[in-house]
Amino acid sequence: MLSSKHMLGLRNTSTGEIQEILDTAELMKIVITSNNKKTPHLQGRSIMTVFYENSTRTRLSFELACKYMSGTASNMAASSSSVAKGESLIDTARTLDVMGTDIMILRHPMSGAPHIMARNVNAAVINAGDGTNEHPTQALLDMYTMREKLGGIKGLRVAIVGDIRHSRVARSNVYGLTKMGASVVAAGPPTLLPPEMEALGCSLTDRVDDAIRGADVVMGLRIQLERQKKGLFPSMREYHRYFGLTEERMALARDGALVMHPGPVNRGVEISTEVADSKESVINEQVTNGVAVRMALLFMLTRQRTEVDL
DSSP states (O other), X not given: OOSSSOBOOSTTOOXXXXXXXXXXXXXXXXXXXXXXXXXXXXXXXXXXXXXXXXXXXXXXXXXXXXXHTTOEEEEEEGXXXXXXXXXXXXXXXXXXXXXXXXXXXXXXXSTTHHHHHHTTOSSEEEXXXXXXXXXXXXXXXXXXXXHHHHSOSTTOEEEEESOOTTOHHHHHHHHHHHHTTOEEEEESOGGGOOGGGGGGTOEEESOHHHHHTTOSEEEEOOOOGGGOSSOSSSOHHHHHHHHSBOHHHHTTSOTTOEEEOOSOOOBTTTBOHHHHTSTTBOHHHHHHHHHHHHHHHXXXXXXXXXXXXX
């Protein structure tokens, strides 16, 4: 049972709640890997994805998660809605709320937007990425993948490499992984390493080799040029040379270390094709597990709302 009717981030999510989500996702994966991808868990429920930013994996996995559980999935793209006419986030949220929506899944370029939405609607709200703040369901699927492949999370050394400054994925992973007993080191160019990250529980280094050495998991992050106001490194080629995940660098990790990436992947920039397609890479499995984790979360939030209403 979750303590809140919303999933706004992992910063305030307990270890027990994370464990319960991962355990439930394990059951949901049985459904999506079967020949009959259909359960009645969301029958009669309406799920709305509200995306102010582009997305492939997150939006589609939420929609599939809903459909696999017999719910009604709808999508509102900001570019083709009244948002383009100047409608505010709160007015949009209230409009969708009175249509009978049970869960709203919001992606927004402004940090804190899901919290604002949650205060103004009756529906449950899931944060699908808000600015540079958090992306909780990505971190949950990352942790699920680590647990599935390595047998657990406690005691793992996880290296997160890339654009840490602009990464909501990095922040949610630091919150979640440290709560579950892993140690996290974040690495990248000095200009992309915000000092405040250390206060969240991870260590920082601009020496990627040091971060990867002895790691059980190495996670590459996309360079988010759309969030950068000025050039924070000389060129893509130089970035790959000094900070990219290459076969030579991955040889410093432990044998069998997982290679992860939240996608989309920029091959030849943050990761080489050889590493992305290696036998240690679980990038595609992360996508599959994303559906399972989001099924688990939708199920748990709707079940909780039923129990609270009763």
